[in-house]
Amino acid sequence: MTTKLALSSILCTTILGSAAYAADITVPSGDEIQKYVDQAQPGDTILVEPGVYKQSVYIDKPNITIRGLRDGDNWAVMDGELIRNDGIITSGHSSTIDGFFVKAYKGNGIMTQGANNFTISNNYVEGAFYGIFPQYGINGLITGNTVSGAEDAGVYVGMSDNVDVFENIAFGNVMGLEFENTRNGLMANNHVYGNSAGITLTLIPGLPVKDANNLVIRDNLIEDNNIENFAPASSIASQVPRGIGIGIVGPDKTTIENNEIKNNGTAGILVADQTLFGMSTDPKNDPYSDEAIIMANTFSGNGEDMTGILGDLIKQAGASGLDVVALGKGRGSCLANPDEVASLGTDRWETCDPSLSAAEMKTAMIPGGAEEPVYTAEQKGRLTYLAVCTGCHTYDSVLHGPSMQSIQALYKDNADGMIEYISEPVRKREDFPEMPPQAYLGEENLNAIADYILNELGG
Amino acid sequence: MRTKILALTLLGGIAFPAVSDAWQLSDSCPASHQKLADGTCELVTLYDFYASPDQHGGVQAELPELLSGRFTPQQIDLGRILFFDPILSAEKDMSCASCHQPERGLSDGRKRSLGATTGAARTELPRSTPSLWNVGFQPRFMWDGRAETLEEQALLPLFSEVEMGNTKEGVETALLDNPAYVQLFDDAFEAPPSVERVGTALAAFQASLVSFNSRYDRYAHGDASALSPQEVLGMNAFRGFVGRCSQCHIPPLFTDSELSVVGAPENDLGHADLGAGALNTDEPALLGAFKVPTLRNITRTAPYFHSGQFETLDEVVDFYNNDRGHMAPEGQDLKIHWHVHMTKGPQLSKEDMVNIVAFLSALEDETLMPTVPEKLPSGLTPVPGL
Numbered sequence: 001m002t003t004k005l006a007l008s009s010i011l012c013t014t015i016l017g018s019a020a021y022a023a024d025i026t027v028p029s030g031d032e033i034q035k036y037v038d039q040a041q042p043g044d045t046i047l048v049e050p051g052v053y054k055q056s057v058y059i060d061k062p063n064i065t066i067r068g069l070r071d072g073d074n075w076a077v078m079d080g081e082l083i084r085n086d087g088i089i090t091s092g093h094s095s096t097i098d099g100f101f102v103k104a105y106k107g108n109g110i111m112t113q114g115a116n117n118f119t120i121s122n123n124y125v126e127g128a129f130y131g132i133f134p135q136y137g138i139n140g141l142i143t144g145n146t147v148s149g150a151e152d153a154g155v156y157v158g159m160s161d162n163v164d165v166f167e168n169i170a171f172g173n174v175m176g177l178e179f180e181n182t183r184n185g186l187m188a189n190n191h192v193y194g195n196s197a198g199i200t201l202t203l204i205p206g207l208p209v210k211d212a213n214n215l216v217i218r219d220n221l222i223e224d225n226n227i228e229n230f231a232p233a234s235s236i237a238s239q240v241p242r243g244i245g246i247g248i249v250g251p252d253k254t255t256i257e258n259n260e261i262k263n264n265g266t267a268g269i270l271v272a273d274q275t276l277f278g279m280s281t282d283p284k285n286d287p288y289s290d291e292a293i294i295m296a297n298t299f300s301g302n303g304e305d306m307t308g309i310l311g312d313l314i315k316q317a318g319a320s321g322l323d324v325v326a327l328g329k330g331r332g333s334c335l336a337n338p339d340e341v342a343s344l345g346t347d348r349w350e351t352c353d354p355s356l357s358a359a360e361m362k363t364a365m366i367p368g369g370a371e372e373p374v375y376t377a378e379q380k381g382r383l384t385y386l387a388v389c390t391g392c393h394t395y396d397s398v399l400h401g402p403s404m405q406s407i408q409a410l411y412k413d414n415a416d417g418m419i420e421y422i423s424e425p426v427r428k429r430e431d432f433p434e435m436p437p438q439a440y441l442g443e444e445n446l447n448a449i450a451d452y453i454l455n456e457l458g459g
Numbered sequence: 460m461r462t463k464i465l466a467l468t469l470l471g472g473i474a475f476p477a478v479s480d481a482w483q484l485s486d487s488c489p490a491s492h493q494k495l496a497d498g499t500c501e502l503v504t505l506y507d508f509y510a511s512p513d514q515h516g517g518v519q520a521e522l523p524e525l526l527s528g529r530f531t532p533q534q535i536d537l538g539r540i541l542f543f544d545p546i547l548s549a550e551k552d553m554s555c556a557s558c559h560q561p562e563r564g565l566s567d568g569r570k571r572s573l574g575a576t577t578g579a580a581r582t583e584l585p586r587s588t589p590s591l592w593n594v595g596f597q598p599r600f601m602w603d604g605r606a607e608t609l610e611e612q613a614l615l616p617l618f619s620e621v622e623m624g625n626t627k628e629g630v631e632t633a634l635l636d637n638p639a640y641v642q643l644f645d646d647a648f649e650a651p652p653s654v655e656r657v658g659t660a661l662a663a664f665q666a667s668l669v670s671f672n673s674r675y676d677r678y679a680h681g682d683a684s685a686l687s688p689q690e691v692l693g694m695n696a697f698r699g700f701v702g703r704c705s706q707c708h709i710p711p712l713f714t715d716s717e718l719s720v721v722g723a724p725e726n727d728l729g730h731a732d733l734g735a736g737a738l739n740t741d742e743p744a745l746l747g748a749f750k751v752p753t754l755r756n757i758t759r760t761a762p763y764f765h766s767g768q769f770e771t772l773d774e775v776v777d778f779y780n781n782d783r784g785h786m787a788p789e790g791q792d793l794k795i796h797w798h799v800h801m802t803k804g805p806q807l808s809k810e811d812m813v814n815i816v817a818f819l820s821a822l823e824d825e826t827l828m829p830t831v832p833e834k835l836p837s838g839l840t841p842v843p844g845l
Binding site for chain 1: 490491492493503504505507508509510511516517518519520523671672674677678679680681682683684685691695696698699700701702703705709710715717718719742744795796797800801806807808811826827
């Protein structure tokens with residue numbers, strides 16, 4: 001029986017890694033950052049001196065902080081020169097990426113892939129397809145960044161859970177900030193201006209994550225999002241209507257509260273179905289935006305320069321100057337003080353009860369961090385044996401390697417000798433293929449495996 | 460004694476033991492599986508030590524849900540025997556392994572599969588044979604996604620006139636007439652042979668075909684030396700947002716199992732396949748959509764794409780970098796996937812392209828390739844030549 005317990009990842013940042021003392025590692029100005037990343041141990045902080053770094057950085061180990069040191073306007077600049085793919089990509093849990101000026105990459109500026117408990121803070125990202133893009137992460141914080149010039153979203157939280165986006169500045173992007181196929185997110189105190197669309201909450205079909213919900217957009221300043229949509233013609237982003245403050249397309253349980261939303265030419269807030277922009281359908285997606293809560297926002301000057309298909313639709317309805325436009329079949333939505341909000345399509349909406357307020361919500365993150373499965377040493381030894389060793393060894397016969405019985409006899413009362421061998425195997429017998437080194441499993445796991453093989457494993 | 464001897468047959472490398480009086484099924488779970496209290500086998504991989512959102516992505520990420528369910532060692536072993544036995548075909552001349560050949564990465568090395576014999580030659584089918592690694596995780600099967608479970612899929616080639624050409628009655632009669640199979644089904648299911656149980660056994664066996672111990676996996680679990688410097692560069696281009704390969708070929712499975720429109724060219728016979736669109740005529744977005752294949756062991760299964768349009772992985776990477784959907788036949792109004800349909804022309808460098816191909820070889824792991832039975836209850840040859 002496998003018993004999976006849950007424990008805070010703060011207590012257990014790496015399952016397979018070995019414990020190490022945290023160190024500060026300084027990268028001299030202009031040196032190759034990757035070299036220092038490769039040498040770093042989980043827990044280390046890599047300090048990058050101001051200077052220009054014409055390179056990309058990839059981090060595949062947990063609990064690494066990489067920080068650009070800044071001296072006034074003198075940043076640690078990651079420069080893609082429009083020839084490199086991406087600026088910084090990390091897959092490691094509990095990564096922090098802080099303080100870089102990232103510019104001129106063809107792909108993304110800063111990306112996390114499957115990294116839980118991430119922090120992306122105080123960076124300035126210019127250009128790129130997405131400026132800051134955490135994907136497949138549980139629990140993260142994006143704060144204090146400035147993003148501009150992204151051909152899609154400046155900050156794009158994709159297929160993630162429990163993410164806070166606080167106090168960022170987004171301008172000159174096709175979309176300023178976006179939650180896409182994300183569950184549990186909070187965007188607060190951001191300044192989002194001069195994009196084609198300010199903030200978008202989307203459910204995109206055909207992705208592995210099939211839902212989006214529980215997203216709160218609160219206390220943001222969202223203004224003048226009217227620039228020409230400059231996304232490549234083939235991309236989904238090219239369908240984003242220009243002149244929208246906030247767009248909700250697909251997600252359920254969204255709250256738009258206490259934002260200042262002004263001078264967005266087509267409409268302040270758009271609530272629509274997934275199908276509106278020609279996206280394909282996905283039988284596993286609910287395409288309707290249900291249970292939107294729109295309350296206590298300040299609107300002014302919206303809908304006074306309507307453009308595009310959406311602008312035409314509004315004009316055909318004989319309306320203009322709209323703060324809220326609801327199209328489609330969503331259910332269970334509400335609007336507070338409907339008499340004070342210029343709206344279209346909200347006839348079926350309820351009036352929001354004040355108790356729905358998210359004003360007291362402090363964070364969408366998980367207290368203590370994302371959970372990870374936790375196993376006892378006995379379980380780790382047995383499970384690792386099953387997962388790795390049984391590919392080549394059986395108990396009592398020869399497969400790709402010798403039988404475990406013969407190995408038990410060889411290392412009887414000598415666990416250390418066995419650990420030494422499996423960490424750095426040397427070819428002992430001509431008739432067997434060389435065993436791959438297993439040192440990466442880490443000291444704790446290797447001890448557990450040796451204990452399991454020598455003391456537990458039977459026929 | 461029974462347990463240990465028969466475990467060998469499943470764990471590989473060893474000939475099926477000579478059992479004079481009766482056929483017996485393994486009582487042990489395949490490698491990388493543990494036997495649970497209910498008697499079924501549960502897959503164990505190092506990815507179990509991680510946590511990620513419901514789905515997947517990233518390097519140290521949890522595997523998505525195993526959709527196949529769990530099976531007993533006896534059901535898995537019976538599935539293995541059936542998989543290789545031409546008794547399931549009408550003419551007793553094809554087994555599952557005729558196309559899913561162990562020595563060819565569980566595929567057949569052909570542009571398009573060979574089916575039933577009509578006249579002097581075997582029929583060439585319109586599509587290629589997909590590999591079977593890690594199929595237990597997949598929510599849909601066949602290039603056009605027309606089957607939703609392994610059980611459902613397993614019966615399609617059995618009953619296809621251009622493939623194994625059999626019928627429910629044909630399959631059941633052949634198995635019921637064979638005393639060894641009657642006994643083996645009783646051991647596995649406590650019930651006589653039926654097509655449903657054939658489907659279950661084949662599903663059980665195919666779900667045991669797992670590959671999660673490649674050099675890439677060792678890298679993912681923390682062994683930085685498991686990949687060469689060139690492979691690391693290739694991996695970085697693979698997951699970067701210019702190449703975007705990993706957006707659909709998502710690790711650790713290296714597929715998202717979705718239906719995707721990539722705008723492949725017509726095949727060398729001039730045929731343009733509508734894929735899932737042919738089954739869903741009211742859904743224009745599925746026109747030209749095919750299931751995203753896993754890239755695990757992809758080096759073993761050339762040629763590539765649903766009809767062998769590309770001979771090598773270099774050609775495939777070149778297609779995605781240079782043409783990305785723009786080789787679709789004239790007049791096909793396809794909704795090309797947004798990660799594919801780029802309008803800016805080639806964006807990856809020549810080095811990136813070469814490095815990506817190098818990286819793909821790090822996804823090779825066939826250590827759990829099943830053993831071909833030396834003898835079958837039917838007395839037929841396990842993998843008949845085509």
